[in-house]
Amino acid sequence: MRTIRLGLVLGCSAALLLSGCSSSDPGPADRSRAGDDAPPVDFKNPPQVSATPSMSAARALELPLEAYEWTDDEERTRRQGEDLLAAACMRDFGFDLAPRPRYRGDKALRDANRYGVTDPDTASRFGYRIDPAARGPKPPGDDFSPAESLVLFGPQDGQDPSQEEGGQDSSQEEGGQDSSQEEGGQAEGTTADGKPVPKGGCWGKAIRDLAADGPKVDPDQEEFASQLAIYTFQEAQKDSRVKRVFADWSSCMKEQGFSYKGPMDPVEDRSFKNAENAETASDREIRVAVADVECKQRHNVVGVWYAVEVAYQERAVEQNQEQLNTLKERKESMLRAAAEAGATA
Numbered sequence: 001m002r003t004i005r006l007g008l009v010l011g012c013s014a015a016l017l018l019s020g021c022s023s024s025d026p027g028p029a030d031r032s033r034a035g036d037d038a039p040p041v042d043f044k045n046p047p048q049v050s051a052t053p054s055m056s057a058a059r060a061l062e063l064p065l066e067a068y069e070w071t072d073d074e075e076r077t078r079r080q081g082e083d084l085l086a087a088a089c090m091r092d093f094g095f096d097l098a099p100r101p102r103y104r105g106d107k108a109l110r111d112a113n114r115y116g117v118t119d120p121d122t123a124s125r126f127g128y129r130i131d132p133a134a135r136g137p138k139p140p141g142d143d144f145s146p147a148e149s150l151v152l153f154g155p156q157d158g159q160d161p162s163q164e165e166g167g168q169d170s171s172q173e174e175g176g177q178d179s180s181q182e183e184g185g186q187a188e189g190t191t192a193d194g195k196p197v198p199k200g201g202c203w204g205k206a207i208r209d210l211a212a213d214g215p216k217v218d219p220d221q222e223e224f225a226s227q228l229a230i231y232t233f234q235e236a237q238k239d240s241r242v243k244r245v246f247a248d249w250s251s252c253m254k255e256q257g258f259s260y261k262g263p264m265d266p267v268e269d270r271s272f273k274n275a276e277n278a279e280t281a282s283d284r285e286i287r288v289a290v291a292d293v294e295c296k297q298r299h300n301v302v303g304v305w306y307a308v309e310v311a312y313q314e315r316a317v318e319q320n321q322e323q324l325n326t327l328k329e330r331k332e333s334m335l336r337a338a339a340e341a342g343a344t345a
Contacts, residue, residue, distance in 0.1 A: 041319055043235050047311040055303040057118040061111045064313040068225040068324045072105030074335060076345035079103050081338025082206045089202035093151045104136040115302050116263045123289035127281030128267055154201035214333030215326050225327055232312040245304045252295035258288050266292055
């Protein structure tokens with residue numbers, strides 16, 4: 001029995017697979033350009049900040065909305081549960097499915113880059129680029145035969161399941177039964193070796209089974225907590241307290257010969273990306289990044305920015321508590337289901 005591996009195509013979270021695959025978490029540049037359809041929160045009166053820490057860098061950040069998102073440990077458990085359920089389904093069709101590599105976790109990387117570059121060593125070595133070692137190894141690519149892909153994912157656009165191995169006409173089961181009438185939500189006319197394939201394949205079934213006992217959530221709301229985090233990140237940058245330290249930072253950068261209005265501007269500086277040999281940071285990019293970190297530290301930009309963002313997130317939680325609680329309850333139910341499936345991550 002050939003072992004097939006889950007690789008790049010299954011890099012999305014379960015929630016994203018229900019509504020379309022995208023990057024798991026936006027970087028700072030993406031957050032600053034997030035769509036206008038983010039959940040509204042009343043920030044006409046800016047929230048009060050309880051305390052402003054002195055922070056030289058962004059590490060191990062604690063943000064209120066993280067309680068309603070997936071931690072790295074929870075994500076490991078969920079992924080293992082998905083893999084186990086999908087593998088059990090695939091065995092029914094004669095396929096041996098290997099699990100994905102253990103999820104490394106990316107909170108440390110997200111925190112380190114949330115407010116742009118903040119670590120002097122990273123700035124002096126990589127400028128505004130990510131240390132390749134921090135990303136971890138690239139997942140293995142997928143190598144699915146047409147029959148394996150059909151069972152794992154269900155029929156794809158333009159795929160005719162009747163032409164799969166064996167040439168069987170999948171529209172008719174034994175006795176003339178129309179497979180489109182199968183119970184249990186199976187995909188219309190989809191069979192492999194005479195067996196109806198679940199809707200969305202074994203992978204879709206695994207995701208549905210994992211969430212079966214929890215509260216129902218509209219696919220468009222799966223990422224509600226993350227959308228709130230993007231929205232509050234944007235709004236915090238408009239706050240007068242944050243704009244004040246941004247202005248201090250900008251003046252500091254100008255003293256060192258660099259003209260930027262705010263800390264996100266050099267992150268998105270296209271001249272760095274379009275430069276010759278752009279795969280590595282240029283000398284100028286390094287100089288800008290080092291100055292960036294020094295100016296942030298001099299004016300406690302990270303401390304002020306973080307404190308204000310926490311206040312904005314606290315209000316977002318308060319004004320959306322019921323919906324966030326539903327997401328948290330659903331997450332806890334999925335983690336229980338993953339454990340029942342054998343997940344130990």
